Amino acid sequence: MSEFTPRSARHGRKKRGDNEAWEWIQALAIAVVLALVIRYMVFSPFSVSGPSMLSTLHNGDLVIVNKMIYLFRDPEPGEVIVFHASKNKDYIKRVIAMPGDVVSAQNNIVRVNGESIDESYIDEGNRTADFGPVEVPENHVFVMGDNRMNSSDSREIGPISLDKVVGRADIIFWPPDDFSFLW
Template identity: 45%
Template sequence: MDQQSRNDENVVEITSDSAETATPSAESDKAAPSQKAKAMKETVEWIKALAIAVVLVVIIRSFLFAPFMVEGESMHPNFETGERLIVNKILYKFREPDRGEVVVFHVPEQGRDFIKRVIGLPGDTVKVQGDDVYINDVKLEEPYIADAIKQAQANGQLYNTESDFPNERITEATVPEDTIFAMGDNRSNSQDSRALGYISDKELVGRAEVIFWPLNKLSFIKH
């Protein structure tokens, strides 16, 4: 092969190499905007998901369920200070409270929430004698504190050492309409309807449903 032919071959090879090198660069330039667009789309989707989650949390907490932390010993032995509960806020929008249910209610005069147990319903006559509670002259069976009462009596003590109705606002023990009479399970250490008066339905936050903290106490609340 003469010199001219070899030069022509070299030119062809060089041109071919240049074309191959240029092709990936062009593809990379096209891919870059596509990857950026994909990343932007994913970011927008995450923002949407977070926004929806926040809205759901607000709706659930405002209208359906809310956390509540127990403070004090008024519901001992069934609830302890520091336990965290889930409160059902919507239940009483559809029905009235039942006797024996554990409820959370707001006391405007004190600017805070209380947790107690429903004892008297509208129209009930409530009377407390020693450790016994009477509803319409019938002794109320209270299995949720039966063991605590037995233990106190075994020690020669009354479980309930508070006077019946120390608050002068309660002139009689008949529960008015649209209210409840609530008491703490720890009768000797509970600021409840004996002192606070009758609890208006409009001040009810809801019914305590679940103990979710600490984890070893995780359980549904028996009513």
């Protein structure tokens, strides 16, 4: 071979194998980086623990949490959110009232600003103990579990600061028989 023969021609199979291996390494590295970005910045799985969201969510259900949506807007009443309840514990509850709203319950009816709210997600016979009125401070939301008599929520721990909200629970993905959208 002449001294002007390209290196790839001189080492044909070895060079092609080196390129293919390098391409696989690059593809795997990109896949890992994308998976980490998506997992920690965009979507995250969350395991429901306890009966506080029955019958919407059951103990052991796995949901996908959309972590990006609240970068563009605030939570809205009726949405199911995940938030940091303490340093080591996240809760999943439903948004009932927004900043500036006054929320209360009397005779099993939840009211926001004096108006009863539609709670079609609550099972018949599920009771809501009387409370309030509570005014929701700025940059906070008032949350409650769907299983009102068995939920530690804003009635006990107070309104939730928006900076503690992780994201909106969007999809139940496990068990497969319960697959559904939460919005």
